[in-house]
Amino acid sequence: MDRRPTIKDVARAAGVSKSTVSLVLQNNPAVKAETRVSVQKAMARIGYVYNRAAATLRSSNTGLIGLIINDLRNPFFTEFAISLQMALSNRHYAAVVANTDEDPDLQLQMVEAMIQHGVDAFVISPAYGREDETFDAIARAGIPTMQVLRRVVDDTGAFPFAAPDYYAGSQLATRHLIDKGCRRIAYVGGLEGRAVTRERMSGYLDALRDAGIEPRHFPGRPSRAFGRETLLQLRQQDPDIDGVLCFNDLTALGLLAGCNQSGLVAGRGFRVVGFDDIEECADSYPGLSTVSCDIANFGENIASGLLDWLTDNKAPQPETRTPVHLVIRDTSK
Amino acid sequence: MDRRPTIKDVARAAGVSKSTVSLVLQNNPAVKAETRVSVQKAMARIGYVYNRAAATLRSSNTGLIGLIINDLRNPFFTEFAISLQMALSNRHYAAVVANTDEDPDLQLQMVEAMIQHGVDAFVISPAYGREDETFDAIARAGIPTMQVLRRVVDDTGAFPFAAPDYYAGSQLATRHLIDKGCRRIAYVGGLEGRAVTRERMSGYLDALRDAGIEPRHFPGRPSRAFGRETLLQLRQQDPDIDGVLCFNDLTALGLLAGCNQSGLVAGRGFRVVGFDDIEECADSYPGLSTVSCDIANFGENIASGLLDWLTDNKAPQPETRTPVHLVIRDTSK
DNA sequence: CTGAAAGCGCTTACAG
C-alpha cells in the first residue's frame, strides 16, 4: 500500500458510509456502540491515520497554537514555554514555537507565517517594536491572542494581557531588604526606557520612597555578564551599597558570580534578591533569594484560559495579574 | 467582510482565473510579470491570506517540522532547539515543538499527534523507552526523520543519526587533565546503563587506560543538584581526587557551586572540565573549562541537511559526527 | 501565457 488510507477506505473495510466513519472520528454519540467498535477495528486493521489538514479545511480548526517568545534562551521564558506546551498537548493541541530574539522584524515575519498555517490562537510574549503592525495583522486574521509577560498594545479588550504582579514582587523584595537592615539599596539591570523595566522597578521605587531611601539604578541587559560586571564596578565605585534587587535572576546570578570572584559572600553585609525564581536559584551557592512568579503554573493557567476561550468563545479578562511570593534563601538571610 | 478572502476572490478582483492566482502564489514563471503584479496588488487590496491547509490537502506538504526533545529545560537542548527553529524559519518552515521530559509514553503520544498534523519531517532527540513503537509509527507514516544527540534505533539508513563526537570530546578533555598533572581523575554524572553515558565516558576510559590510571565513576542525574552533592561527598570520601570530567555542564556547574560552598577554588589542585559549552560556562566564576559541541551550529546544520533531504529526496548519511573542541577556562588552567 | 474541471480527505447539513 503506497497511498495512506482515507476514511473512504475505512468505510469500505467496515461496510459503512464515509459519514459514519467521520462521526466515529468525532466521537459523535449518534453512532451505535457496536458500529463504532467495528469502525475502530477497521481503522486499526488498515492503519488509518487521521488527516487534520483535510478536517481543517471544512471545519477551520487546526489544533495548532502559535507560541511566540522574545527570548527563549532565558530559562524563565523556557520554563513558561515548556509548561504551556505540555499543558496544550494534554488537551490535544500542538504548539508551533518561535523565538524572536527581541527582533520585531522577525516577530512580524513569524506571526505572518503562523497565520498562514492557520493557528487557532496566539500566545505572544512580544518583542518591543512594530507592535501595531504585528497586532493589526493578527486582528485582521481574527485570531484569539493573549499578550503575556509584557503588554505592548493597550487594547487589552482585543488582546487580553496576563503577567505576574511585578509591582507587588519588587515591593515585597525591597521591603524585605529594608527589614533586614539594608539602607543603601540599588536596582541592577533592566534596559532603560522599556516598560517592563519601569514596571519591575516600580515597587522598588515606592518601597524606598516610603522608607525615605534614595534609589540608585544601574540599567543594563538582562544577562549574567551584566550582573557580574556590575558587581565588580559596584565594589569599586559604590562600596557602601548593602542591598541589591535585580531585574531578573540571570542578572542576580551574574552578580553572585562576581561576588565569588571578589571573595564577597552575599547574605550578610551585602544582600541580593533576584526576580523570577528560575530553577537554578535553589542550586546556586549561595542560594539566591528571589521573587517567585510561579512560572510553570502561570504557563498552565494561560493554556487553560486560552483553550476555554476557544471553546466557550468568552475571552479572558482584559488584564490578569498573578500573585508572586518571596523566596528567602542564603543571599538575604 | 466576515469571511476571509480566497483565491476566488482574488481572481475576481484581478480579473483572472483561479488557476492564474494559484500560479502567482507559487511563483510560477509561466505567469507574465504584468499579470503577476496585478494579481499581487489585488491580494494586498482585499487582504488575502494564503491558506496552507487547503494547499496541503492537494500537494501534501505542510511546511511543518516536528521537533521532539527529551529535556528542553537543559540549556544545551534549548539552544539546539532554538537554533534549529530559527534556521527553519529562515527557509519558511515552522517548528512544532514538544518537550517529552524523558517520558517515552508522552513521546509516543506527541509523535502520533504530529503525524496527524502532517509534519513534513521529524527531528527527534529521543527519550529512552518504547523506541520501536515510536519509530515504527513514524516509518508507517513514511515521514523523513533524523535522530539527533542520541541514537535509540539502529536502522540509521531509515533514521539518520547525527551527534557531536562525544568520544573524541571526552578523550580530549581527559588528556588535557592528565597533561595538567592530574592523576586521580573522576567521571561525575550520567545515569548508569544509558547509551549516552557509555558514549560520553568512552574517551575518558580510553585516555585513562593509556595513561595507566584507574577510572572512578560517580553516576547520577544530569543536574546541578547532583553535581553539588557529589562535590561535597568527594571532599569527604575521596579528598585525593585532583581532576573531574563531568557528564555535562549542568553537573559541572553544580560541582562548582559545591566548590564555592566548601571554599575550594577549582583550577589549581582541583581541576574540573564540563561538557557541552552552554553559554553560562563563560559567565560562571570561575569560568568553566568544557568541551564545546558548537551546538548552535549543529542545530543549523541539522536544519539545512533535513530541508535538503525534503527537497532533493536524498537522505543525509546514516551517521554524522560533528567535531568538538576543548575550551580551556579557569577551572583547568 | 491563461482558463475550466477535477480532486485532495475530510465535515456538514439534510433526508430517511
Next chain:
DNA sequence: CTGAAAGCGCTTACAG
C-alpha cells in the same frame, strides 16, 4: 442511527 451529496480552498494536469 446511517447514507448520499455538497463543499472547504487550494493545486494539478490538461486544453487552448
